[in-house]
Amino acid sequence: MTSRTLDAIVVGGGPAGATTATLLARHGRKVLLLERESFPRYHIGESLMPHTWFTFERLGVLDWLERSGSPRKHSVQFVSTNGKVSEPFYFFRTIKHDWASTWQIRRSDFDAMMLENAATAGADVRQGVTVRDVLREGDRVVGVQAESAEGDSTVYRAKVVVDATGRDALLAGKLGWKQRDASLNKIAIFTYFKGALRDPGLDEGATTVAYIPNKGWFWYIPLVDDTVSVGVVAEHDYLYRETRDPEAIFRREAEHCTWIREHLAPGTHLGPIRVTGEFSYRATRAAGDGFCLVGDAFSFLDPVFSSGVYLALKGGELAADTIHAALDGGTINATTFEQYERDVRYGLDSFRQLVLAFYEPSFNFGEFRSRHPDLQSQLVDALVGNVFKDLRPLMDALGTYTGQTRWAEAASP
Numbered sequence: 001m002t003s004r005t006l007d008a009i010v011v012g013g014g015p016a017g018a019t020t021a022t023l024l025a026r027h028g029r030k031v032l033l034l035e036r037e038s039f040p041r042y043h044i045g046e047s048l049m050p051h052t053w054f055t056f057e058r059l060g061v062l063d064w065l066e067r068s069g070s071p072r073k074h075s076v077q078f079v080s081t082n083g084k085v086s087e088p089f090y091f092f093r094t095i096k097h098d099w100a101s102t103w104q105i106r107r108s109d110f111d112a113m114m115l116e117n118a119a120t121a122g123a124d125v126r127q128g129v130t131v132r133d134v135l136r137e138g139d140r141v142v143g144v145q146a147e148s149a150e151g152d153s154t155v156y157r158a159k160v161v162v163d164a165t166g167r168d169a170l171l172a173g174k175l176g177w178k179q180r181d182a183s184l185n186k187i188a189i190f191t192y193f194k195g196a197l198r199d200p201g202l203d204e205g206a207t208t209v210a211y212i213p214n215k216g217w218f219w220y221i222p223l224v225d226d227t228v229s230v231g232v233v234a235e236h237d238y239l240y241r242e243t244r245d246p247e248a249i250f251r252r253e254a255e256h257c258t259w260i261r262e263h264l265a266p267g268t269h270l271g272p273i274r275v276t277g278e279f280s281y282r283a284t285r286a287a288g289d290g291f292c293l294v295g296d297a298f299s300f301l302d303p304v305f306s307s308g309v310y311l312a313l314k315g316g317e318l319a320a321d322t323i324h325a326a327l328d329g330g331t332i333n334a335t336t337f338e339q340y341e342r343d344v345r346y347g348l349d350s351f352r353q354l355v356l357a358f359y360e361p362s363f364n365f366g367e368f369r370s371r372h373p374d375l376q377s378q379l380v381d382a383l384v385g386n387v388f389k390d391l392r393p394l395m396d397a398l399g400t401y402t403g404q405t406r407w408a409e410a411a412s413p
């Protein structure tokens, strides 16, 4: 495939890039996907939301998920700072469909499968290729300058460039569009254990969110091979108050959180301990002439509700369909992506409102549900990822806790 014939270049082969490339290729478009790493490679972000099911169905990867041995996630449960475990929030209580359960995935395997799926669909997938910059003609992006693992530089041109570079946020960084979300300024310290405790039966694959003091929390996510992903998320100043050694911090917090301590006790630490800072951000715009931003390359939201992979998949779908529809009509401009940007912001804002409520000390899910029985089904929608619908009554009610009622200004479905 010569670069002259390309419809689209997708930069980054995570869930957002792989989805965009797969669907554009299925639409009959000529797509080049450039990925810096050689897959399988490590990635965090292992717990899925039920609503991912619909994109997986469209991509044709449900069969792989069924056979992957990934634990089934039927529920999420919360553990208070005094060790009280909530009634699990079982998705099947309200959803009477196959998508009522989802999976806990090892990302190295999952992402490799998704990239393979893009290649099978007809995308030209090249790994070990780093995009260093975009080519511009005036304000228009017309291609990329890429470098192979051997250091060879190549220029590729296409009608549209999709930035799916994840938290590297290549274009948002270069354009000065990346803005931190000051309300959600956390860090995460995370690692893996083998042989740690799992709850029995249906709860074996549940995500557990265990609160720690000062608005922090642990995640506990059972994965394949008897491995558990466990991490702590909290304010920088709280976690670093005594030491900056991530291992010492992780051990201190795990020791003080009874549920986590007891569940990790029989396990063997697999390491390493990883740290992620610069938590939540959003680009000021999602597109320009000749390009758009998808997934974490546009925005990253605190992962407490496991929304990241879902938003990457959904963003990839929306971007691919938008580009496909526009390609026959002439040049692709910033205006091509107006509806795409509205939709993506709308979904993000719904999750963000939930996340802000989660961190609000006066907020409690049980109390909220008894105070607003009429909003129960909207709350379930939001928690399973069904956020691209009108959730304004729920969001307005949550806004009375978070003080942020001007949500989703740019959008309505």
Ligand SMILES: Cc1cc2nc3c(=O)[nH]c(=O)nc-3n(C[C@H](O)[C@H](O)[C@H](O)COP(=O)(O)OP(=O)(O)OC[C@H]3O[C@@H](n4cnc5c(N)ncnc54)[C@H](O)[C@@H]3O)c2cc1C
Residues within 6 Å of the ligand: 011, 012, 013, 014, 015, 016, 017, 034, 035, 036, 037, 043, 044, 045, 046, 047, 048, 049, 129, 130, 131, 132, 164, 165, 166, 167, 168, 170, 188, 190, 231, 276, 294, 295, 296, 297, 303, 305, 306, 307, 308, 309, 310, 312
């Ligand atoms: C601590 C933490 C916990 C999380 N937990 C969850 C969770 O439980 N559930 C969930 O759904 N989400 C979770 N997430 C979020 C999730 O990881 C992301 O939202 C998701 O991976 C986004 O997918 P993406 O395709 O946009 O980006 P990525 O998956 O990051 O993929 C981007 C790809 O682009 C490549 N790339 C980058 N720069 C270049 C370049 N210049 N040239 C070529 N290639 C490039 C990278 O190598 C990478 O493969 C978590 C995130 C963090 C930080």
